[in-house]
Amino acid sequence: NLYSSKVKMSAKSLFESEEDFAQEHKFARKAKESPFMLVGIAGFLAAGLVGAYKYRNRGAMSTSVFLMQLRVAAQGTVVGCLTAGLAYTMAKEYLFEKAPTEEPKPVQ
Numbered sequence: 001n002l003y004s005s006k007v008k009m010s011a012k013s014l015f016e017s018e019e020d021f022a023q024e025h026k027f028a029r030k031a032k033e034s035p036f037m038l039v040g041i042a043g044f045l046a047a048g049l050v051g052a053y054k055y056r057n058r059g060a061m062s063t064s065v066f067l068m069q070l071r072v073a074a075q076g077t078v079v080g081c082l083t084a085g086l087a088y089t090m091a092k093e094y095l096f097e098k099a100p101t102e103e104p105k106p107v108q
Helices: 002-011 023-033 036-056 063-095
Strands: none
Touching: 023 036, 036 063
């Protein structure tokens, strides 16, 4: 049936494979591609929890000063994770390369 084939095609996205429909597979694939994503998520949760704890015990410090210091700490964590991720990717690509990634092009 022509109509049912059009409906099936429109229900699928061009950018999703069959494997990506389950969230566990998508998360596992992303974690394998970029392991520092997990470090970033853990850092985000840790900064939120530590920030909430320190906010309750901040003493006489004003809220705006506390939030500025927390923002600077969070940005430093993000820059550190990005730098470590970039160094890991470059080392994996250039230092620990076992075989060339490009296949030789046939001569025509």
